[in-house]
Amino acid sequence: MKGLVTIDPEKLLSNALIPPVHIEKVLINKKTADTFHHAVIPPGEGEVEIQYTALSYLAPEKMQFKYQLEGYDKEWIDAGTRRFAHYAGLPPGEYKFLVTACNNDGIWNEAGDSFNFYLKPHYYQTIWFYALCGALALFTAHRFYLIRINRMKAEFAAVTAERNRIAREIHDTLAQGFAGISVQLEAGKQMLFDSPRLAEEHLDQANELARGCLEEVRRYVWNLRHRDQGKGDLAARLSELAKAIAGDTPFHFKTSGTPRQLSEPTERILLRIGQEAIVNAVKHSRAGWIEAELSFEPTDVRLRIKDDGCGFDPDQEKVKDNCHFGILGMRERASQLGGCLVVKTAPGHGTEIEVKVPLRT
Numbered sequence: 001m002k003g004l005v006t007i008d009p010e011k012l013l014s015n016a017l018i019p020p021v022h023i024e025k026v027l028i029n030k031k032t033a034d035t036f037h038h039a040v041i042p043p044g045e046g047e048v049e050i051q052y053t054a055l056s057y058l059a060p061e062k063m064q065f066k067y068q069l070e071g072y073d074k075e076w077i078d079a080g081t082r083r084f085a086h087y088a089g090l091p092p093g094e095y096k097f098l099v100t101a102c103n104n105d106g107i108w109n110e111a112g113d114s115f116n117f118y119l120k121p122h123y124y125q126t127i128w129f130y131a132l133c134g135a136l137a138l139f140t141a142h143r144f145y146l147i148r149i150n151r152m153k154a155e156f157a158a159v160t161a162e163r164n165r166i167a168r169e170i171h172d173t174l175a176q177g178f179a180g181i182s183v184q185l186e187a188g189k190q191m192l193f194d195s196p197r198l199a200e201e202h203l204d205q206a207n208e209l210a211r212g213c214l215e216e217v218r219r220y221v222w223n224l225r226h227r228d229q230g231k232g233d234l235a236a237r238l239s240e241l242a243k244a245i246a247g248d249t250p251f252h253f254k255t256s257g258t259p260r261q262l263s264e265p266t267e268r269i270l271l272r273i274g275q276e277a278i279v280n281a282v283k284h285s286r287a288g289w290i291e292a293e294l295s296f297e298p299t300d301v302r303l304r305i306k307d308d309g310c311g312f313d314p315d316q317e318k319v320k321d322n323c324h325f326g327i328l329g330m331r332e333r334a335s336q337l338g339g340c341l342v343v344k345t346a347p348g349h350g351t352e353i354e355v356k357v358p359l360r361t
Contacts, residue, residue, distance in 0.1 A: 019054040019055055020055050023050060023114075024051045024052060025050075026048070026115055029041065029044035029046075029048075038116045041118065043092070047087070047090070049084060049086045050097055052067070052085075063103060066078050071095040072090065091119075093118070093119060098112055099113055178213070181213070184202045184205045185202070188202030188206065233259070235255050238303075241271070249282055252289070253291075254292075254293050254294075255295070262301065265337065269333045269334070269337055269357075270357070277353045285310055288308050290307045301359050303354070304352065311348055337357040338358050339357030
């Protein structure tokens with residue numbers, strides 16, 4: 001506007017000075033880090049801000065920058081004239097920040113500047129935690145497997161226990177009933193010609209036993225657990241049943257202590273044990289007399305069945321092999337109530353069976 005200007009390109013000078021690059025400040029998780037040493041950063045949000053610059057006395061506003069965060073960036077990032085880099089959400093790990101710059105004539109500082117730092121992981125980000133989780137998962141799966149196996153075993157044991165219970169019920173309701181009927185029929189057969197009246201009484205007893213056996217079978221099939229009020233208490237029911245089974249064998253029954261009302265399982269099991277013991281005395285021991293005693297104690301109830309029969313050797317192999325199924329069944333029944341059963345016997349000296357169970361109402 002005010003005169004003539006001339007430019008001679010031959011005489012233009014280029015800026016050949018390599019600009020020095022310097023990292024001024026580093027903020028990691030909003031906290032200033034030492035830029036002169038390898039920084040070890042505690043676990044945090046992984047937020048990093050790096051401020052850098054380059055020196056040039058000729059057109060400093062035209063300085064260009066590029067940077068790369070090794071371990072995170074796959075290639076160099078052209079930052080232009082921007083003099084900071086910001087990263088958020090960095091995962092734990094080892095990092096190295098590289099920055100370089102060029103002056104207004106495109107002369108790059110290839111060395112640039114760098115900053116190394118290590119971002120510690122949270123405990124749940126460590127390989128040990130992953131290994132522990134894997135081991136815990138395997139352990140949990142193994143425990144579930146064992147629980148499943150144990151449940152299957154328990155179900156199988158329950159089926160076996162139910163089969164044993166059914167066997168005991170059949171033994172109590174049918175085998176014992178038929179044994180009592182057999183005793184009465186044999187006695188009636190022997191007296192059929194000599195004493196028809198006594199033979200008729202034995203036949204009536206056999207008929208009563210058959211009816212009782214049928215009633216027990218029906219109760220078992222329908223699984224009626226309630227108390228049969230028409231039969232009376234345990235002492236009356238046991239005395240009535242024993243007299244029907246004993247037939248002509250002298251039988252004496254007594255009670256001691258203060259009678260208590262028993263729970264249905266206790267009364268039913270004691271009745272079954274007494275029934276089995278009396279049947280054994282009549283059928284196997286060929287007893288001349290039978291004595292039964294029901295004792296009510298402060299915390300226990302005892303049932304004792306004693307006879308003067310032939311007795312047996314409890315150490316015989318057939319006893320060990322559970323051929324005396326009745327004794328085995330009585331022991332199992334007593335254990336169901338948390339009680340115990342004691343058998344005192346010897347060949348030629350009779351048998352005494354005593355069961356003791358906790359007194360429960």
